Amino acid sequence: MWFEILPSYGIIVAAFIAPTVITYGINKLAYGKPFRRNLRYEFERLSYMRDERLTGNAYKVQGLEAIKP
Known part of the structure; x- marks a missing residue:
């Protein structure tokens, strides 16, 4: 029957x-x-980790002005 395929489908x-x-x-x-x-x-x-640490968002492009001294 059709329900015999359910165990294989689940796996x-x-x-x-x-x-x-x-x-x-x-x-x-x-x-x-x-x-x-x-x-x-x-x-x-x-x-990636540096950009995230410095600017808070690794994907948003920011220049040197975003780096806090």
Whole structure:
């Protein structure tokens, strides 16, 4: 019958959703924010963290005047 596919369907759906949920939880625990950029290189990660620390928002472009002495 048609309901015999439900267990297999549930396993496949769980396999596709699990990485997203696990990544969300790890980022929330480790960084305090649920979503982070996929920073593959050390320089990109350090630049991102510097921009966020100095200006409060790593994605909003701000010049040198935004840096507080």
